Structure formats: structure tokens, C-alpha cells
Amino acid sequence: MILHEVYSCYFDAVSRILQAACAGKRGRGCYMAALSGLSLPAEIQETVDRKLGLIAGEADSYRLMDEGRPLVSRCPEMPLTLLEKRWLKAVLLDPRVRLFGVSAEGLEDVTPLYAPGDIVVYDRGGDPDPWDDARYIEHFRTVLEAVETRRCLKVSWLCREGLKCVAVCEPDRIEYSEVDDKFRLWADADAHEIKINISRIVDCVMSDAPLRLDLPEGLGKTPPVQQMREVQASYRGNFQDEMGDIHPEALVIEVSEERRALERALIHFSHFQKQEVEQVSEARYRIRMSIDADDRQEIVRRVVSFGPLVRVLEPAWLVAELRERIRAQMAMFGM
Amino acid sequence: MPAGDTIKDISTVREVLRECSVFGDKTREDFVRDPRHELAKIDQWLYRYKHEFRDRENRKHVFLSLDARDVERNPLYVFFKIGRFKDNDIRFHFGLLDILGDGREATLDEIETALGRSGIFDASNDALSFETSILRRKLEEYSRLGILRNRKVGRKYVYALAPDVSLSGWQPAVSFFSETSLLGVIGSFVCDRIARASALARLDSGTGGRDAPLFVFRHHYIHHALDAEIILGVLDAIGRHCMVTFGYLSKNGARIEFLALPLRIYQSVQSGRVHVLAWNARGRCAAVYRADRILDVKAGESVAWFERTKEAADRVMSHIWGVSLKDRQKMQHLEMTVRARYRGDFVLTRLAQEKRFGNVVRVDEMTARFEIDTYDAMELMPWVRTFIGNIADIQCTDAVFLDTFYVDLRRCFSMYQPEGDVG
Numbered sequence: 001m002i003l004h005e006v007y008s009c010y011f012d013a014v015s016r017i018l019q020a021a022c023a024g025k026r027g028r029g030c031y032m033a034a035l036s037g038l039s040l041p042a043e044i045q046e047t048v049d050r051k052l053g054l055i056a057g058e059a060d061s062y063r064l065m066d067e068g069r070p071l072v073s074r075c076p077e078m079p080l081t082l083l084e085k086r087w088l089k090a091v092l093l094d095p096r097v098r099l100f101g102v103s104a105e106g107l108e109d110v111t112p113l114y115a116p117g118d119i120v121v122y123d124r125g126g127d128p129d130p131w132d133d134a135r136y137i138e139h140f141r142t143v144l145e146a147v148e149t150r151r152c153l154k155v156s157w158l159c160r161e162g163l164k165c166v167a168v169c170e171p172d173r174i175e176y177s178e179v180d181d182k183f184r185l186w187a188d189a190d191a192h193e194i195k196i197n198i199s200r201i202v203d204c205v206m207s208d209a210p211l212r213l214d215l216p217e218g219l220g221k222t223p224p225v226q227q228m229r230e231v232q233a234s235y236r237g238n239f240q241d242e243m244g245d246i247h248p249e250a251l252v253i254e255v256s257e258e259r260r261a262l263e264r265a266l267i268h269f270s271h272f273q274k275q276e277v278e279q280v281s282e283a284r285y286r287i288r289m290s291i292d293a294d295d296r297q298e299i300v301r302r303v304v305s306f307g308p309l310v311r312v313l314e315p316a317w318l319v320a321e322l323r324e325r326i327r328a329q330m331a332m333f334g335m
Numbered sequence: 336m337p338a339g340d341t342i343k344d345i346s347t348v349r350e351v352l353r354e355c356s357v358f359g360d361k362t363r364e365d366f367v368r369d370p371r372h373e374l375a376k377i378d379q380w381l382y383r384y385k386h387e388f389r390d391r392e393n394r395k396h397v398f399l400s401l402d403a404r405d406v407e408r409n410p411l412y413v414f415f416k417i418g419r420f421k422d423n424d425i426r427f428h429f430g431l432l433d434i435l436g437d438g439r440e441a442t443l444d445e446i447e448t449a450l451g452r453s454g455i456f457d458a459s460n461d462a463l464s465f466e467t468s469i470l471r472r473k474l475e476e477y478s479r480l481g482i483l484r485n486r487k488v489g490r491k492y493v494y495a496l497a498p499d500v501s502l503s504g505w506q507p508a509v510s511f512f513s514e515t516s517l518l519g520v521i522g523s524f525v526c527d528r529i530a531r532a533s534a535l536a537r538l539d540s541g542t543g544g545r546d547a548p549l550f551v552f553r554h555h556y557i558h559h560a561l562d563a564e565i566i567l568g569v570l571d572a573i574g575r576h577c578m579v580t581f582g583y584l585s586k587n588g589a590r591i592e593f594l595a596l597p598l599r600i601y602q603s604v605q606s607g608r609v610h611v612l613a614w615n616a617r618g619r620c621a622a623v624y625r626a627d628r629i630l631d632v633k634a635g636e637s638v639a640w641f642e643r644t645k646e647a648a649d650r651v652m653s654h655i656w657g658v659s660l661k662d663r664q665k666m667q668h669l670e671m672t673v674r675a676r677y678r679g680d681f682v683l684t685r686l687a688q689e690k691r692f693g694n695v696v697r698v699d700e701m702t703a704r705f706e707i708d709t710y711d712a713m714e715l716m717p718w719v720r721t722f723i724g725n726i727a728d729i730q731c732t733d734a735v736f737l738d739t740f741y742v743d744l745r746r747c748f749s750m751y752q753p754e755g756d757v758g
Contacts, residue, residue, distance in 0.1 A: 003564065005419075006480065006482065007524045009417065009527075010417075010420075015429075015531060035534070038527075038530070038534075062422055063456075066454070071454045074436045075432060078428075078432060080499060080502075081480045082479075087518060087521040088500070088509075091509075091512045094516075096511075105500070105501065117599070118570055118599060119599070120600065122602075122603065123605045123657070123691075126688035126690070147547075150547070175404070179605055186551065271401070276386075277386065290402060304747075305717035307716075325724030327748070328676070329744060335741075335744075335748075
């Protein structure tokens, strides 16, 4: 059973406050600090705070505190439940766990929650990152440490064209694509936003050198980060930078209800931020959503996979790309 | 705990989100008339991700949408963290941790006495008292959960806190797998514990802030999070080779029940859908069921023929492109020749990467041929279309497939003519 009070945000919040209080950290300020990072949206955290006002203040509702003093003498961490231990043990059987170097200590006698073959992912890309490769693991861990500690990295990598690129960059986060089964480093380098496939890294070390980005001749840089943010904030159409890269902001499609295409499209595109949906005729709906610049090739494929059930209205470059592809295909078939 | 801030079970939330969403059969107005409706609660938790539109009859439809890359944690996990409980539950919880927190063992009687002395409970006040039978049930429940361990000494059980696991060094792994694992909600509970330790360590050291997010997820579907109880029940049955009774929402919206032997779970990372492959006892054949339409799972007896049945189903699934098992009387053959339009065109690499159980033969530097034998060629249609513009030739033993492909291509052509009309 997963829905159980021992996992609830209320127990979590009370545990934080009691642990702080038992350690002598008392008072509203301490309790609020103990609640920082509670994994809940701000709106819900407000509700929790309000409930905890009863505990931190008058101690009536749960009777675990009295006038700000805990009625318990200690508040140890609750041991992990069997469900949590079994989940961790299942994680240990995943090939990607090698990247993290975690210990199985304490889980030796635990039965995994499921075996790797119990769950089949049948439509993942066939070229995952090399989870077994020692160099790859070393690079991943260096990148992860840099992201965790907010230290700068000097990275050299091979771009798709096989050319070597070098950057001293400020790591932001690690992106994981569930479809491609690949990790990329997001970083800022010399005011340019870069995304580097970790499997393409040749070398990476921590660095205190000034930020820089050295790309071979002919390779475009994304616009400076600040400029991009301003563009994103003010522009709702297409944006083409000085290097010719196109940064579409909105994808507008019309979807038919035929063959349950509306349902499929809304699920298929559900991880993009939708801005509006409008019924434009008896069986057609118009959907506007935000897409990211580096989704370009992927969006072409995803839209065309729906055939005539999805029609793209914007951006113009995508309409042109689809028109060109379809014309080329008709010509290849002599139609 | 007031009922307004908590939920009794997850099934109501699943029902509302399934039926009230754009692809459900109901609109918000239908649910407002329903006395059990939980719309307000769902709105409260999810309003940031909830979108609405009105159809031509002015009926309001709802759907969830978010830019996955802006979301640190799956927002649907919150529904597993607002389970309903009584005030005594929280008193017992922290009272037990206090009494057993020094590592000692105690009998029920000793725990009862200690709780009575703690000041948390008050025997003279009905609202703050408890019965021994309730404490016994609570101790049994915590033992089942693995929070307590017990052993018999003489005629009595003694209880102690179960051995814990050090989570040192686990934080990045748990952050990652709590989003990518099908049962990631359980990992999110572990994340909560790590975050709690971090917050208290910062409080100790006098530093503020919070742990910065490490990962961002692309192609991240969140909907299956609400099916976690179902998926857990299915995985449990698979692990124990158990028959189950599924409560299932049929296509016409009626609840049906049937006996089945779950064999595997099939997950799509391209659509977010989750299906259960199971042997259906009545039809005596393998079938695939959508996890979001399974209403409940009741475990039955284990069977000795699990492995044999799974192997037979696997043989069929090895010729299924996706999860469609509807027609497997005859194998269909599909061939597609793909031509790169320029040197360095990624299309041939992609063909090789995405071929699944098909074969790819390189014809020349610019051309490759894909071949596959499958029970349902129509399942390949969306993928085949992604090669439009590069398909030199396509052949299929299923005439319906080819007809649909060509008709759709012509429709696309007229759709994207500059002066063309919609559809």
C-alpha cells in the first residue's frame, strides 16, 4: 500500500519540527527553517504551515508539543519502510545505477520490488549512453559533482560533426531524455548556453579558469543567455538568430477527433506547456503550446507521425519543412 | 486531520482526472453534480498544471499540461502524501519513535505504560485516550510496514525499531530514479527523508537555502504516477506468480471483472502509456490492458505454470511492434527502403537505432532497407510516417496498411498546399 500516513507531508513536517525542537532549536524561525525544501508546491506548504501553527504555537491539535516544548524526549528518523527498501533494491538492479556509485549496505537481505525484466520499455531509442564504460562513468561523476557543488568545469567534447569543442563552463543541471536514454550537461559558458552530450565528452576536470567557449569555425553558438531570455519573454513567434538557428516559441496545431487523434495528441504532447486549446469546428481543435529550440528535428518527426490528423499552423519554418518533405515523398513515389 | 486537506484513497483522484479530462467521457459539470466529487481538492493541488477549454456546447473540459523541463518533481506524487489519518495516528507514530528511539526492545504493556506517561495521551480525556487493542493493531501494522521488528520472548512479543539503511551518497540516485522509475513515488518518499536531513543539517550549521535540483527531464510523462498502487499490485502478482482479479473500466465505461495472470508491464516512453500483459483466464489467451483503466487488483492463488505462460506470451510479443494483440492470426511482412537526401543525413542512423526487432540492410552509402515480420503492421504507421521525405519504396502484405498510408499521404499533400484547405 503506497498511500499511507507515514509517508504524508504532514508527518514529514511534524518530524522536522520535533527533530529541531528536540535538538534545542525552538521558535517560529527555527521551525520554518526546518521546513525548508519540503517537497510540496508553495500553496500546499502554506496549508502545512497553517496546520503546523497549531503545533508550533498552542500544541492543541496533535498534543505533541506544549507551549513550544516537545512532549517527546527524542525524535529519531523513522527507519525506511520495507517498501522503500525494496524500491532501493530494485534501483540497484538498474544498469544506470552504476553512474552513481551507491552502496547496497543494509539492503543485502531485501527482496527487490520488481525484477528488471518485469517492466519492458519497448520504444526507447536504440543508442543509449554507455552505462558500462569506465571513462563515461568517470565523466558523469565529475559532471555530477560539479553540478552538486556549483564548481566550474573545463570540458572538451566532440560535436556531431566530429570536431573538438572546448569550454570552461558553469554547470547548471544534467538533462536526461527518457526516449533517447541519454544524459546532457546544461551549462553557461561565456554568456552562451551550451548542452553537451555526456557520452561525447573527451575530457572534463574542475577548473578555476575564466569562462570561455571555443568552437571550431563554422559551428554556431546559441545567442547569449540574457539575450535569449529577453527574446523568450517578449516574442511569441519564430526567432532566427544571427547564426541562422531558429528558436520557435510556439507550436500551433489543429487536431482532428478522427481515430482518437485529439486524445493521443494531448497525451503525446503533454510534457510541453500548453497555452490554449480551442474547438474550431465540429471535430477539430486548435492547440497552442511552447516548444524549445533544440526540439526542432524531433518536433518535425512527432508531428508528421500523426499524418493528416494533425495540421501545423505555426511556426512557419515547420510548415515549410513539412510541405517540402511531403512534396519530396510524392515525387519519390511519382505521385 | 480535517478531511478537506486529505484524501481517503487514490481511486477517486484517478477517476476524476481520467473521466474529467479531455479524453474522458464526463465534463466538470457532470462531476459537480456528483456528491463524491473531489474537484476542489484536485484544483487546489494542481491548479498550476490544470488547463481548461470549452467545447461548442460550452461544456468545460480539463487536461493537465506542463513543461516537463520546468518541473523538479512529479506534481501528482502529492496525492500520495495527503492520505487521511487520525490525530491518534500521529501521536502513536511519534510516541513510538520516542519510546523505541534509544534502540531498546519493549513489550506492548511497556509501550502502553510509556505512552501513558509521556503526556501525549491522557487517559482521563476521551479525546486523548486509546485502547490497548488499537495500540496492538498499530504495532502489527508498523511491523508489516517494516518500521518495527518483533520477536517472541516467552509468551509475549517484544518490539524494536527495524534496522535502518544509511542513505549517505544516495541523494543523486534517488532524485533521478524517483522521476524515471515507474514506481518513482516510492523514491520520492526517500527523497523527502533526504531533504529533511539536509534541512536539519542546515539548521544546525546555521546556513539557509535548500538543495539545488540536479536533474531536468526531457520527454517526461507524469500521468502514470497515479497508477502506482495498481502497478505495485501487478508487480507483486508477477513476483509471486499469482492470479489476480482485475476490476477494469471497459470501453463503454462499465466496470467489469475478470481473472488474469499478469506477466509483464509494458511502458512507452514516447507516449507515457503503461500496459499490463496478462493471460486472460476466460479467453485463455494473452491480452494487454491499459494500466490507467485498471480500477483495482485483487491477488489470488499462485500458479505453477507462470513461467511457461510467460514464455509463450513472450514469443508472441517478440513480433509485436507496440502492444496491440488484437489480431495475430497471420504474420504480416513490411519492407521500407529509406534513402538519405544528402551526405551526413541522420536518417539512416535513426532507422538503425529505432528498428526494434526489424532488420536493416545497407543497400548503398545513401540507402538502407528495413524489413519486419509483425502481427499488426498498422502499429508501425506513426513510425513509418516519420520517414516521409526519405521513403524510396514501401511494400506490405497488409493491403489496408498500404491504402491508409497512400491516402493519408495525399491528404497531407493537399493539407499543406499554400492554397490548401484544412483536411
